[in-house]
Amino acid sequence: MSEPPPWLVEGADVVHPTHGTGTVARVGEERRLPTVWVDFDYGERRALAMRYAVDLLRRPQAGSQRTRPKPAVRCDQCGRRPVVLRAEGHQWCEEHVPQEV
Numbered sequence: 815m816s817e818p819p820p821w822l823v824e825g826a827d828v829v830h831p832t833h834g835t836g837t838v839a840r841v842g843e844e845r846r847l848p849t850v851w852v853d854f855d856y857g858e859r860r861a862l863a864m865r866y867a868v869d870l871l872r873r874p875q876a877g878s879q880r881t882r883p884k885p886a887v888r889c890d891q892c893g894r895r896p897v898v899l900r901a902e903g904h905q906w907c908e909e910h911v912p913q914e915v
């Protein structure tokens with residue numbers, strides 16, 4: 815079990831090899847597994863298992879470009895990002911996630 819590096823905390827900027835740049839929204843547990851939630855700049859919040867995230871996430875280099883938002887990834891209700899849930903062809907931000915999906 816890898817310990818998260820000390821810089822991997824809420825608010826830290828990160829780079830993921832597939833999803834690009836983002837910002838750590840939360841570090842905690844989901845279903846008892848250490849998890850890091852990242853608001854990726856392309857527009858979506860993703861939960862990553864910490865044991866994989868520690869190998870995948872890097873700190874951005876100084877002056878490096880941020881990943882561009884994908885125009886199609888935004889809340890159906892308000893148009894904001896990050897999208898926290900996609901289901902049945904819909905997508906929502908944290909504020910507008912329906913109670914039953």
Ligand SMILES: [Zn+2]
Pocket residue numbers: 889890891892893894906907908909910
């Ligand atoms: Zn919304």
